[in-house]
Amino acid sequence: MKKFLALLLAFMLVFALVGCGDKNTDDDKKEEEQENENEVQVMSYDEYMAAELDSEVVVETYVQAKQAWAEDKATLYTQDENGAYFIYGMACSEEDYEKLTVGTKIRVTGFKSEWAGEVEIIDATFEIIEGNYVAEALDVTSMLGAEDLINHQNEFVSFKGMTIEASTDAEGNEAAFLYNWDGSGEEGTNCDLYFNASIDGQTYTFTVESDLCDESSDVYKAVQALKVGDVVDMEGFLYWYEGVNPHITSVTAATEAE
């Protein structure tokens, strides 16, 4: 009797759990077949760059950094040996997002788009595939201000020997960095940091994007500790917003040139 009861309860539990599922395997197969029919050829970086805006693109690339995840959408900085792809708002569960570590290879299907000068892939889906690659930072210091800098858009890059210049907020107050672009933010609110750095007499603006590197990150703290006149080396992603707008991931005291 006891055994019978235990078995009965166990069966009921299994039955109840099965009842929670609602998968129709036939439908799944049909969807899969349909997806295969619609499959687009994987593009090289050059083919991707040549593709029209708003056209469908498929690329295989490697995760270099994760900017944000919210409401089942992920934003990633990715790159292969030939160039970089910024992927904005890609459909991604939280569970899958955890699987995307630096170097993970993914096949991304989405649409090529441009927003304020930033070329990106939007409305994308992805799958993780075999492979791993982590990009070395490309030193673009000498390309700052040059027209061909845009050819390295979204790549992981470095800037060497840059001097921190004063930033000025909307009221004319000077500081080594600002909370928000005009100084309207404040410490402890995880807002973006903006700071200026110069080389060869030209000054450029850099950003610590708080979604990518929040206020607990080393780079956020390093920028908060900057002083005007500091000479630093930096690494980050060559993001674009109405012109070059690097998203910095590391700031260290400049090493002496050998």
Place this chain on the structure above:
Amino acid sequence: MRKLHKITAVMVALAIASSVLLSGCHGSKDLGTFEVPEEFDTSKEYEITFWAKNDTNKAQTNIYEKAIEDFEKLYPNIKVNLRLYTDYGKIYNDVITNISTNTTPNVCITYPDHIATYLTGTNVVAPLDNLFTDEKYGLGGSEVLFDSPTIDEIIPKFLEECSISGRYYAIPYMRSTEACYVNKTYVEALGYELPEVLTWDFVWEVSEAAMAKDEDGNFIVNGQKVMIPFIYKSTDNMMIQMLRQMDGGYSTDRGEVLIFNDTTEDILYTIAEHAATGAFSTFKISSYPANFLNAGQCIFAVDSTAGATWMGSDAPLSDISEDKFVEFETEVMTVPQADPDNMQMISQGPSVCIFNKEDPQEVLASWLFAQFLLTNEVQIAYAQTEGYVPVTSKAQNAPEYTDYLSRSGEDDSTYYDVKIEATKLLLEHTDDTFVTPVFNGSASLRDAAGQMIENVTKSVRRNETVDDEYIEELYADITSLYHLDQTAASLGKTDLGPLPKTSVALLATLGAAWVIMGVYVLRGAIRNKKNRSK
């Protein structure tokens, strides 16, 4: 036998624990109903938190900080901690998270749509009706230590927007509407003259005319490779206003969704037609209208009047470099209308709500601070940071404010003409403004309204066909994505029909398991009784 007793006990314990846990999912411990205290206790210290939004505008941050400083001088026993956000959505998400842990802020800048969701918790938001009219601490009350407006001095239309289900849960803080910032120079270069009231027909016609190119592929009107004649920042507002102007359905006051109708379909076809030629785009697809307008790459840029300082050749704020600016004359006009004789435009802008707390004195302290935000000093200073309008007639009629309005164009900062013209636009059209009904789910409906425009625009750019089949599928996708089939249901208005078979099976199985366990326990008890009687 003892083992099975243990199993039964464990299962019963788990069931009880589950019930407790599951009931915990429904929110925090309920707070009591707020009653206005007889006296404000000045002998006790109160620390309140104020969550506010600035438009990443340093001047606005400064005004909040000064308001707090001035208020704390008047009420030394109240300390106000400011937390700044740059996004209303983030405030909303944080409030929702904090409701379950009873750690909501005391005072919060918000939108009525969001308050409707907060109200799904019991006594989470303090109703303000009794506070408004309290003789001592109410609006213009005898014991209030600053010159606060009376209830009659709050613009009735703006105050009414803060009423949800017949009770006030917020006070208006600032009001704005949308404006169409027009490159008048290009309109005239195309051979058109701006009408007194901008209409959709006019905007579409001029936008299409602006698409003409020369043999080198440059747009004739600006000589550049880029031209998006008509860009809309908030497509939510675009759809809402078009429906209102064209008498199409949106929702009932009770939350029934009416948006999937023939008028909406006509609107989407029109938008598809002009998105296909490249004459129309949106902020989400192409970026800020101001950046295109100021670079001479847009003719009709629709954005909030609270974004006026970014608009025009001499805009004091800008995201584009100076070398990209072009010179043109900016005309600030109302959003395009379907019927110039019956103008309709959205009323928007932040309101302030107060969260209920266990200590009514703390709520009263919060109310005093919220009320302080309605003083002329705060209202006039904040309104001047953008194309905002003060929400009290007391501030609107104050000599320093009328002086400010009269000095339009004196400089490109405080008296920037585009900003002041945008402000005047709302002052002159306050009676033409409207708001959409507020209910639990109204924020989702608003998002859905805009998303339909975004989807159609994207689709035609990607050479997809927008036809009846497309629209039908779009309606279904949007309904599902924004849970619009549950909006009215949450108010108990919709018959959900019979339970799905799987749910019936699950419930029946669980019921059967409990019955068997009950029988088993009962049988054990009877046996024990028999054994004892032997």
